[in-house]
Amino acid sequence: MIKPKQRLPDRKSKVTVREVALQADVSESTVSRIMRNQGLVAEATRAKVMEAVRALGYVPNRIAGSLASLDSQLVGVVVPSLSNIVFPEVLQGINAGLKASNYQSVISISDYDIDREETLVRGILAWQPAAILITGFDHTVATRRMLDQSGVRVVEMMDIDSAPIDVAVGMSHRRAGYAAGQYLIGKGYRRFGYVGHDWTADRRARLRYDGLSEALSEAGLSIVAHAIADGPSSVSTGREQTAQLCAMAKVDVAVYSNDDMAVGGVFYCQGAGIRMPDQLAVFGFNGLEIGRELPQPLSTVRSNRFLIGQRAIEAILSGLERPETKTTIDTGFEIYSGQTA
Amino acid sequence: MIKPKQRLPDRKSKVTVREVALQADVSESTVSRIMRNQGLVAEATRAKVMEAVRALGYVPNRIAGSLASLDSQLVGVVVPSLSNIVFPEVLQGINAGLKASNYQSVISISDYDIDREETLVRGILAWQPAAILITGFDHTVATRRMLDQSGVRVVEMMDIDSAPIDVAVGMSHRRAGYAAGQYLIGKGYRRFGYVGHDWTADRRARLRYDGLSEALSEAGLSIVAHAIADGPSSVSTGREQTAQLCAMAKVDVAVYSNDDMAVGGVFYCQGAGIRMPDQLAVFGFNGLEIGRELPQPLSTVRSNRFLIGQRAIEAILSGLERPETKTTIDTGFEIYSGQTA
DNA sequence: CTGTTAGCGCGTTCAG
DNA sequence: CTGAACGCGCTAACAG
Numbered sequence: 001m002i003k004p005k006q007r008l009p010d011r012k013s014k015v016t017v018r019e020v021a022l023q024a025d026v027s028e029s030t031v032s033r034i035m036r037n038q039g040l041v042a043e044a045t046r047a048k049v050m051e052a053v054r055a056l057g058y059v060p061n062r063i064a065g066s067l068a069s070l071d072s073q074l075v076g077v078v079v080p081s082l083s084n085i086v087f088p089e090v091l092q093g094i095n096a097g098l099k100a101s102n103y104q105s106v107i108s109i110s111d112y113d114i115d116r117e118e119t120l121v122r123g124i125l126a127w128q129p130a131a132i133l134i135t136g137f138d139h140t141v142a143t144r145r146m147l148d149q150s151g152v153r154v155v156e157m158m159d160i161d162s163a164p165i166d167v168a169v170g171m172s173h174r175r176a177g178y179a180a181g182q183y184l185i186g187k188g189y190r191r192f193g194y195v196g197h198d199w200t201a202d203r204r205a206r207l208r209y210d211g212l213s214e215a216l217s218e219a220g221l222s223i224v225a226h227a228i229a230d231g232p233s234s235v236s237t238g239r240e241q242t243a244q245l246c247a248m249a250k251v252d253v254a255v256y257s258n259d260d261m262a263v264g265g266v267f268y269c270q271g272a273g274i275r276m277p278d279q280l281a282v283f284g285f286n287g288l289e290i291g292r293e294l295p296q297p298l299s300t301v302r303s304n305r306f307l308i309g310q311r312a313i314e315a316i317l318s319g320l321e322r323p324e325t326k327t328t329i330d331t332g333f334e335i336y337s338g339q340t341a
Numbered sequence: 342m343i344k345p346k347q348r349l350p351d352r353k354s355k356v357t358v359r360e361v362a363l364q365a366d367v368s369e370s371t372v373s374r375i376m377r378n379q380g381l382v383a384e385a386t387r388a389k390v391m392e393a394v395r396a397l398g399y400v401p402n403r404i405a406g407s408l409a410s411l412d413s414q415l416v417g418v419v420v421p422s423l424s425n426i427v428f429p430e431v432l433q434g435i436n437a438g439l440k441a442s443n444y445q446s447v448i449s450i451s452d453y454d455i456d457r458e459e460t461l462v463r464g465i466l467a468w469q470p471a472a473i474l475i476t477g478f479d480h481t482v483a484t485r486r487m488l489d490q491s492g493v494r495v496v497e498m499m500d501i502d503s504a505p506i507d508v509a510v511g512m513s514h515r516r517a518g519y520a521a522g523q524y525l526i527g528k529g530y531r532r533f534g535y536v537g538h539d540w541t542a543d544r545r546a547r548l549r550y551d552g553l554s555e556a557l558s559e560a561g562l563s564i565v566a567h568a569i570a571d572g573p574s575s576v577s578t579g580r581e582q583t584a585q586l587c588a589m590a591k592v593d594v595a596v597y598s599n600d601d602m603a604v605g606g607v608f609y610c611q612g613a614g615i616r617m618p619d620q621l622a623v624f625g626f627n628g629l630e631i632g633r634e635l636p637q638p639l640s641t642v643r644s645n646r647f648l649i650g651q652r653a654i655e656a657i658l659s660g661l662e663r664p665e666t667k668t669t670i671d672t673g674f675e676i677y678s679g680q681t682a
Numbered sequence: 683c684t685g686t687t688a689g690c691g692c693g694t695t696c697a698g
Numbered sequence: 699c700t701g702a703a704c705g706c707g708c709t710a711a712c713a714g
Contacts, residue, residue, distance in 0.1 A: 016707055027685045032709060040683060047398060057490055062467040063407050064707030067690050072404060082433050088423035095423075095450050104464060107448045109436050123445060126403040149398055224395040235634040270611075290631060293576040293605060295612040357691055368701045373693060381699060405691030412693095597709050686713080691706105698701080 006247070015056045018042060024052035035060050066128070070238075075105045076124035078130040080112040084233065084260065086305045087135075088287060093309020094133065101317060103130065110135075112201035112232070117269070118143045125150050126336045131316040133309075137162040138203050153316040157206055157308055160328050169312045169329040176333045177211025178299050180283060183335050184253055185219050189281060192216060193225045193251035195241045195261055197233040205233075205257040208285060212255060225249035233257055238264020246272075253281035253341060259288040259300055266294060266340065281341035291338070299338035307331045352582040356397045362513055363619055365393035376401050416446045416657070417465035417473040421453040421542075421665045425574065425601065427627060427646045428476075431498060434650020435474065438586070442658060444471065451476075453542035453573070466491050472657040474650075478503040479544050494657040497651055501669050510653045510670040514545045517642050517674045518552025521624060524676050525594055526560050530622060533557060534566045534592035536582045538574040546574075549626060553596060566590035574598055579605020587613075587621070594622035594682060600629040600641055607635060607681065622682035632679070640679035648672045 002171070017028045017035075024031065026049060033039045066072040077094060079087040091107065098105060103174045107123060110117040118140045124132060125146060131153035139147070147154050147165055154166040161174050184192070192212075199206045216222055225248045227241040238261030245254060256262035262284030266276065274280050276296060284291060287302030308331050315329060344599060356384070358376075366425045367390060374380045393399070407413040418435060420428040420529035432448065439446055451458040459481045465473060466487060480488070488495050488506055495507040502515050515595035533553075540547045548617045557563055566589045568582040579602030586595060587609075603625030607617065616622050617637060625632060628643030649672050656670060 014707095018707080028707090030684060033684090036709085042683060045683080057487070059463060059466050059487070059491075061469060061707055063413060063469055064405055064690090065709070067404050067408050067692090067710040068404075068707075070690065070709095082429035082436075085426055085429070088426070088429045092450070104447060104449075104468075106445060108445075109433070122400060125400050125685080127445075128402060130405055146398070146400070150400075152568050235630055236367075239634055263631070267634055268638055273704075289576055290604070294610055295578060295608055341708095345713060355691095359691080369692080370694085371699090374700090377693085379693095383699065395700085402691055405706090408694070408708090409691075409693040411706065684714085687707100687711090688709105689711105690709085693704105693706090695704085696702090 002100070015058050016061070017058075019056055020049065020052045020058050020193065023056060024049045030194055070128075072128045072130065073103050073188055074127050074129040075103050076121075076127070076129040076314070077105050077107045078110055078117055078120050078124070078132070078134045079107070080110050080135050081232070082109060084258075085288060086177045086303075089305035090309040093306040093311075094313055095309070095312045096306070097313025097317070103317075112198075114138060114140050114143070120147075121146055125152075127297045130320055131155065133157055133238070133312050133316075136203060137164070137168075150324060153320065153322055155312040155315055157312050159207070160330055161207055164326050164328060166322050167312075167315045167329065169308050169315060169331060171303055171308075171331055171333045174211040174214075176285065176303070177208035177213075178215045179211075179333070179335060180208070180255065180285070180301055181212040181215025181219075184281070184283060184341060185221065187281075187341065189253040189341075190221060190247075191251045192221065193245045193249065194223050194252045194256075195238060195245055195254050195265060196226070196228040196257035197237060197261060199228070201232070202257070208257070223255075225251055227243035233260045235260050235264040235267065238262060239268045240264070242268040243272075246274075251280070253277075253283060255283045256285065259284040259286040259291045259298060261292055262298055262300065262340075263288075263294070266296075266298060273308075274331070276340045283341040287334075287336055292336075294340075297336075297338040299341035300336050302334045302336050304331050304333075356399050357402070358399075358571070360397055361390065361393045361399050361672070365390045365395060370379060384563060407435075411469075413469045413471065414444050415468050416444050417462075417468070417469040417470040418446050418448045419451055419458055419461050419473070419475045420448070421451050421458075421476050422573070423450060425599075426629060427644075430646035431650040434647040435654055436650070437647070438651045438654025438658070444658075445548060452540075455479060455481050455484070459487075462487055466493075471661055472496065474498055474653050474657075478505070478509075492663060494661065494663055496653040496656055497618075498653050500548070501671055502548055505667050505669060507663055508653075508656045508668045510649050510672060512644055512649075512672055512674045514538070514548035515552040515555075517626065518549035518554075519556045520552075520562075520674070520676060521549070521596065521626070521642055522553040522556025525596070525622070525624060526556065526562065526682060528622075528682065530594040530682070531562060532590075532592045532594070533564045534563065534568070534586045534590065534595045535564050535597075536579060536586055536595050536606060537567070537569040537598035538578060539571055540569070542573070543598070548597070556599070564596075566592055574601045575610065576601050576605040579603060580609045581605070583609040587615075592621070594618075594624060597625045600625040600627040600632045600639065603639055603641065603681075604629075604631055604635070607637070607639060617681045624682040628675075628677055635681075637680040638677075640682035641677050643675045643677050645672050645673065645674075
């Protein structure tokens with residue numbers, strides 16, 4: 001006695017290669033070949049099959065396809081946040097790089113938490129991606145091990161100040177901080193203040209700070225006042241901490257952990273009637289649009305987030321096997337003078 | 342004669358349930374049960390298996406799992422852009438809503454192009470998602486048909502001014518525009534200018550404009566000057582178009598297509614020495630952080646993008662079968678007086 | 683150019 | 699509480 005198959009009740013009468021093959025009176029493999037534009041097929045057959053595909057509204061099941069071909073055409077991405085516009089910018093670059101290919105990106109947000117990142121990486125790896133793009137070098141031991149053993153291409157984005165697992169794409173935050181320090185010293189500033197946000201979460205901000213400190217110390221200078229907030233960076237935090245800084249000490253330049261914070265500083269100065277740069281110079285990091293459009297353009301270091309995403313994709317698309325040698329791609333940075341420092 | 346299996350050369354000695362079962366000396370089903378915390382298993386067996394899992398670094402293959410269970414645990418998301426911070430904010434809400442569940446989101450960007458959106462939807466549907474979250478009501482006929490036939494839950498986000506395919510979550514942009522108009526008329530403004538960006542791509546901006554026009558016309562007023570740019574919204578476009586508008590006609594209030602544009606207007610006024618709101622009032626839309634932190638907080642309409650994402654997920658997680666009746670969820674909006682209008 | 687065969691790795695019965 | 703059998707929908711290899 002034959003039992004009717006009856007697993008989950010199908011939402012709709014699902015159409016598979018089978019139905020298409022039946023309708024077009026060809027084999028399943030022929031349908032498969034046509035759907036993937038692979039191999040030679042007679043034009044008449046192709047037309048016949050495509051008509052059946054349209055008639056039935058057939059959409060190939062990628063899950064089955066990936067399992068059979070052992071190739072998921074997926075790229076996993078982990079970024080720490082979406083509230084800071086720089087990460088959406090990186091995603092745009094990734095998106096642009098992927099547009100021409102058949103790859104799909106699967107994006108996860110770690111909230112600057114490396115334990116959560118570990119969970120996310122495990123979840124992504126379960127989808128057998130061709131590559132995984134992750135932010136920075138700061139991972140748990142388990143994450144690093146999983147990534148290493150998985151054998152998939154791994155790109156660590158944003159930072160190039162450490163040795164990558166496979167590929168690193170980004171810029172040297174340490175050197176950027178150093179360059180900023182030299183620039184400001186060259187401009188004649190001597191009493192430096194620093195306005196920042198949570199360092200334990202954002203290691204790159206810390207690297208920039210270290211680079212800045214190094215440049216100052218080489219010139220026999222040091223940072224005379226710090227105003228560092230606990231949470232993430234934001235315009236409001238930048239504004240509040242600038243007030244703090246000004247109450248704390250007399251400085252002639254405030255260096256910020258990033259442009260969001262610096263724009264907050266600019267708004268504080270505008271509100272308090274503090275003239276920039278002569279009463280207080282303001283210097284940011286990133287080169288966001290908002291800073292460029294201020295009545296007085298913000299002095300900052302420009303980084304290229306879009307390019308980082310794009311180069312990351314190029315790096316892995318150029319070869320899906322992980323090579324022996326590790327690669328570091330420097331997308332550079334540039335001091336933007338602006339009018340605030 | 343038995344042929345050895347020899348498909349694609351595996352990157353690494355891939356570990357599957359089979360290896361774990363062998364190592365732990367149990368059956369594959371037992372391993373499967375344990376990995377999914379499903380069904381009763383003796384504590385001793387569980388411990389034995391988990392040790393093997395750890396030792397081998399086993400990560401279950403979700404692709405195979407999804408195929409077998411006919412359930413992908415995937416949620417597809419399509420947003421038009423990431424450059425406008427409102428969409429990353431929606432994604433954050435989605436992310437928050439998904440955090441507790443086992444679902445993964447697959448995000449695609451349409452670049453405000455409904456033909457591209459169609460391609461993306463087809464690609465996402467191929468992954469057999471449990472639901473698809475898409476932006477607005479403006480889709481191609483084919484997209485609408487695919488979505489409809491797929492049987493999966495569909496949430497149209499941001500807007501509630503049309504009838505949804507399944508669920509709509511957002512706010513009425515038409516009413517928001519109308520409310521803004523009434524507010525500004527109540528404040529005594531009579532000569533209205535409008536500063537906008539590309540309408541054909543951003544239908545919601547158009548709806549707000551229509552609502553505004555309606556309110557004005559009811560009061561016997563109309564918009565006396567328009568400065569509308571071709572491309573997407575941005576701070577720089579807002580700034581430039583404000584200059585245009587001021588050169589064009591004498592208006593006492595400028596209403597902007599959104600806060601990015603309005604902030605550009607504010608910067609223009611600051612630079613040109615135009616006092617807000619008495620010489621020119623400025624009114625935006627969205628309620629972005631940047632507007633709130635300006636020396637003079639921007640007058641605007643607040644919408645809740647995070648909430649939209651969160652509610653969208655709640656809506657589909659509450660029932661994975663598409664119900665007969667369509668649902669509309671209003672996340673509301675609120676006039677924020679600020680100091681610029 | 684096209685069909686046949688044999689899995690991909692796992693979840694789901696159902697029997698013990 | 700555990701195991702065996704079967705199949706999810708598709709693609710790869712090979713034969714014709």
